[in-house]
Amino acid sequence: MSLNPDRLFPADERTRAIAREIHQRTADLPLVSPHGHVDPRLMSENQPFPDPARLFVVPDHYLTRMLYSQGVTPAEMGVPSIDETPSEADGRTIWRRFAEHYRLFRGTPSKMWLDYTFAEVFGIYKELGPDTADEFYDHLSARLAEPAYRPRALFDRFNIEVLATTESPVDSLEPHAALAGMPAAGGRQWGGKGGKVVTTFRPDNMVEPGWPGWHERVERLAEITGLDTSTFDGFLAALRQRRQDFIAAGATCTDHGNLTAATEDDPKAAAEIYAKALKGEADETEILRFPALMLTEFARMSVDDGLVMQLHPGSNRNHNQWLYRGWGRDVGGDIPNPTEYTKSLKPLLDAFGNDPRFRLVLYTLDETVFSREIAPLAGGYASVFIGAPWWFLDSPEGMRRFREAVHETAGFYNTAGFVDDTRAFCSIPARHDVARRIDAAYLARLVAEHRMTEQEAAEVAIDLAYNQPRKIYGLEAQ
Incomplete structure (x- = not known):
């Protein structure tokens, strides 16, 4: 990409x-x-910053809204519930699920913003998808641990x-x-x-x-x-x-x-x-x-x-x-x-x-x-x-x-x-x-x-x- x-x-x-x-x-x-x-x-x-899922996906209602419109619930994407009903807690699982559905955002502003951020801020010039989900997650996690990404x-x-x-x-x-x-x-x-x-x-x-x-x-x-x-x-x-x-x-x-x-x-x-x-x-x-x-x-x-x-x-x-x-x-x-x-x-x-x-x-x-x-x-x-x-x-x-x-x-x-x-x-x-x-x-x-x-x-x-x-x-x- x-x-x-x-x-x-x-x-x-x-x-x-x-x-x-x-x-x-x-x-x-x-x-x-x-x-x-x-x-x-x-x-x-x-x-x-927290793990990539909690930085990019969990708090962003632009993303969770689109995902929910296609049947992926907020709980599956780790969004905390009001009554403390358990939501997905594993960041990698959330990220893989997001990557699996990233095609939903084709041509949208959200994808344009994210692609820019992945490339220009974090140096990832690849397309996010099921095959690259773990590579993205590991790369982003490593960068987020560095002082330059505070x-x-x-x-x-x-x-x-x-x-x-x-x-x-x-x-x-x-x-x-x-x-x-x-x-x-x-x-x-x-x-x-x-x-x-x-x-x-x-x-x-x-x-x-x-x-x-x-x-x-x-x-x-x-x-x-x-x-x-x-x-x-x-x-x-x-x-x-x-x-x-x-x-x-x-x-x-x-x-x-x-x-x-x-x-x-x-x-x-x-x-x-x-x-x-x-x-x-x-x-x-x-x-x-x-x-x-x-x-x-x-x-x-x-x-x-x-x-x-x-x-x-x-x-x-x-x-x-x-x-x-x-x-x-x-x-x-x-x-x-x-x-x-x-x-x-x-x-x-x-x-x-x-x-x-x-x-x-x-x-x-x-x-x-x-x-x-x-x-x-x-x-x-x-x-x-x-x-x-x-x-x-x-x-x-x-x-x-x-x-x-x-x-x-x-x-x-x-x-x-x-x-x-x-x-x-x-x-x-x-x-x-x-x-x-x-x-x-x-x-x-x-x-x-x-x-x-x-x-x-x-x-x-x-x-x-x-x-x-x-x-x-x-x-x-x-």
Whole structure:
């Protein structure tokens, strides 16, 4: 197996040559990862990665979802169950089973990311399959035992400038504190070759009263902050204080994964629902309304403290209840929903959309709204930017459709650049490589059609890959 240097470039020879030249301008730029889900303890503890199966397969719902769709259960792939029902524990067995089914991923983004990682990170230029499973497993295991494959060494090797993790208001920020105080070569604080790990404020589990454990988390928020959360004003004050803790840990953004993009600006209604929820008296309509009310409260906080607000609604989470009951959240049981933005966001944008202190990055899982709603909103409000295709759309075809859908209305500079949105640390360079190649291919077509000069295209490519995410996500000072 080899990685073709022209992968993802246009088939037309002339346009492919232009894409190749554009890509060369971005290929070696540092990686900016402002929206991700890597565990910060990976960096603070810097322990060797586990066996290949537990590094690549067990925690990756992109992989286990596909395997389950073909009848391979999470238990067979070693995914831990909620009730501690035994799952496969032997890493080699899991890996052999994965290799046996690797053909299922042909042509998918997952296979492209993995092939890149096997080749460019671990030096395996072969095709994974039943006949090579043990060879891969042994090679990967040997590499993972070496100091050069510890997380911080790979962080430097990947040329990561900023890596954002995601924590809830009641999560510990101790890993970030440890990283901030960790000495490194030359007497500076650790953070790679000028790179840094920062946190992101993700309050979803605090604003969904129907989420199991909500009352306990509200009490935990009070314990952490020393504030009384028995009133709505106290709850808001505790969240504001916690945001300051996150800012001290490097946060520049918040992240909101509501079911819909609905917003309301009615603090009195929010306080009433909060009081009822604490007593267990809120009905289903009120429970679904509370996150919409809280989005506007969080926007109000962002105006005050400067955190960039990211909103990515539209996932019907845990749709497969058998998966959810057996293995919990984030195991592949989520389905995209149609999502409306224009009417839903109007209350929030009426209040803050024209405030120069406010910045909102919109993501979607509903491709139909890219040109109809999101691009016009970004073109109509100075505060609104378009987030990269993510999750189900984080793919070569999804990225191509995204550029075609939003560019003519919003241009390039109302988009926020690429985010890798991953828990799989070793896949980060692969994902950025795909995005940079797709953008080079799109820009090359504009050059070939004489809609841009090659110099303009090269400048745009650099901005999309590096300058835009640093600017839009507030990372320029990091």
